[in-house]
Amino acid sequence: MNFWNITLSLLEGLEKTCMIFALTLVLALPLGLIISFGSMSKFKPLSYLVKTFVWIIRGVPLMLQVIILFYVPGFILGYPILSRFSSVVAAFVINYACYFSEIYRGGIESISKGQYEAGQVLGMTKTQVFFKIILMQVVKRILAPMANEVITLVKDTALARVIMIVEIIQAAQNFAGYGLMWPLFYTSVFYLAFVGILTLLFSYFEKKLDYYKS
Amino acid sequence: MSILEVKNIVKNFGKIQVLKGIDFSMEKGEVVAIIGSSGSGKTTLLRCINFLEEADKGQIFVNGQCIYDGESTEKRTPAQIREAQLNFGLVFQSFNLFPQYTALENVTLAPKLLAKERADYKENKKEILDEIEENAKALLARVGLEDRMGSYPCQLSGGQQQRVSIARALALNPKVLFFDEPTSALDPELTGEILRVIRDLANKDVTMVIVTHEIEFARNVADRIIFMADGVVLEDGTPEEVLDHPKNEKTQHFLSSLNH
Numbered sequence A: 001m002n003f004w005n006i007t008l009s010l011l012e013g014l015e016k017t018c019m020i021f022a023l024t025l026v027l028a029l030p031l032g033l034i035i036s037f038g039s040m041s042k043f044k045p046l047s048y049l050v051k052t053f054v055w056i057i058r059g060v061p062l063m064l065q066v067i068i069l070f071y072v073p074g075f076i077l078g079y080p081i082l083s084r085f086s087s088v089v090a091a092f093v094i095n096y097a098c099y100f101s102e103i104y105r106g107g108i109e110s111i112s113k114g115q116y117e118a119g120q121v122l123g124m125t126k127t128q129v130f131f132k133i134i135l136m137q138v139v140k141r142i143l144a145p146m147a148n149e150v151i152t153l154v155k156d157t158a159l160a161r162v163i164m165i166v167e168i169i170q171a172a173q174n175f176a177g178y179g180l181m182w183p184l185f186y187t188s189v190f191y192l193a194f195v196g197i198l199t200l201l202f203s204y205f206e207k208k209l210d211y212y213k214s
Numbered sequence B: 001m002s003i004l005e006v007k008n009i010v011k012n013f014g015k016i017q018v019l020k021g022i023d024f025s026m027e028k029g030e031v032v033a034i035i036g037s038s039g040s041g042k043t044t045l046l047r048c049i050n051f052l053e054e055a056d057k058g059q060i061f062v063n064g065q066c067i068y069d070g071e072s073t074e075k076r077t078p079a080q081i082r083e084a085q086l087n088f089g090l091v092f093q094s095f096n097l098f099p100q101y102t103a104l105e106n107v108t109l110a111p112k113l114l115a116k117e118r119a120d121y122k123e124n125k126k127e128i129l130d131e132i133e134e135n136a137k138a139l140l141a142r143v144g145l146e147d148r149m150g151s152y153p154c155q156l157s158g159g160q161q162q163r164v165s166i167a168r169a170l171a172l173n174p175k176v177l178f179f180d181e182p183t184s185a186l187d188p189e190l191t192g193e194i195l196r197v198i199r200d201l202a203n204k205d206v207t208m209v210i211v212t213h214e215i216e217f218a219r220n221v222a223d224r225i226i227f228m229a230d231g232v233v234l235e236d237g238t239p240e241e242v243l244d245h246p247k248n249e250k251t252q253h254f255l256s257s258l259n260h
């Protein structure tokens, strides 16, 4: 068990971490937009239903949600319907989509009514107004809070180990059985690098959108 | 035949009746100024005609064709509302330019989207888009912004932004162009440039309705002045009739309050 073996094991764990991260992001970003439309719906029953759902998902610890999604169907049906990995991804997608939806909602509601009306009197359809006028402005406004959420997601992936998925922290912890503590601290190097890259990426996007003020 | 005829428009906000039956009509090429104290319903009237609010009662005709009928029980589809909307253009008090687009893009956005619905769009795509671009450039030049076409709204002064928004409204060739206090969000030294642009449009026979507090400007540019108070039209006549020989006491009161 030298430094390189251990690094290699941690990299294997990191692969799981990255997969959970990427899948969550790709699926939760659009799902969050749909949920935000639901919570802003003029049809009150729908908006209350969605808001209650968001409250529950944001209120219950993510760790519990992961456990519930994996074990509860098994208890009820007698067999698990989702693999360990899919349960984690499903729980993360639902959880993050709810957080994203609130960020989207804040962003969308912060755009002045005048922008919609200007588009409308120019004969644009609702869809055109949203995609050609509103969306870009929303993206610019929510970039900073989104960066926060995305960075939190990197570290939340460590929760996957509650259902025995060997992501990077679990991979390090496995060495504790051999009396090695340092791999656990060593993982923070990987997290820092990961978050560092994301930070650079987000500041690049921010610069890209810096050409105008709203 | 009148290019625009508005009959008995009524609008309630909750229990408050803001428009109590507005009637007026105008001919092609005519410039009508609407004046009246704050809260008299001028903005609401413009919003109802431009379908940003739905009137509760009344009718709107364009060239004799009914585009809105409050009595009709059929719900209009969004497509029908859009079609009706395209008869008019509206210039807002607060410009409402799209901040992420340049002046030129602000003007071309809607025409380009609209062009996609043309039957010959696929065949003649390039010519159509070029034509829209040329037309937009000509309009921006007309409002004195030929050298600011590539600027973003945040890089323009309030007066320049308002001129872009006028060009943007003109780009769709509205039959009637409405202005809601186009200069009241501007510093006093910038109002002149907007008033010059509007006067120039008036000279070119653009049909316009201008809500304004600039009485002297209204006198100079308008063929007719409408005075509104508490949701009704109290005066409708030439500038001399309305401003110099008002029939109604409220008009006299309003006009004298402006001079003090």
Ligand SMILES: Nc1ncnc2c1ncn2[C@@H]1O[C@H](COP(=O)(O)OP(=O)(O)OP(=O)(O)O)[C@@H](O)[C@H]1O
Binding pocket: B013, B018, B036, B037, B038, B039, B040, B041, B042, B043, B044, B045
């Ligand atoms: N969305 C709304 N909901 C409720 N009341 C409204 C709404 N919009 C306007 N009103 C009311 O309608 C009345 C007329 O308002 P409007 O904005 O049309 O007046 P205006 O003549 O344009 O005034 P100003 O000269 O100040 O712009 C006001 O009493 C206003 O409070």
Ligand SMILES: [Mg+2]
Binding pocket: B042, B043, B044, B180, B181
């Ligand atoms: Mg007003």
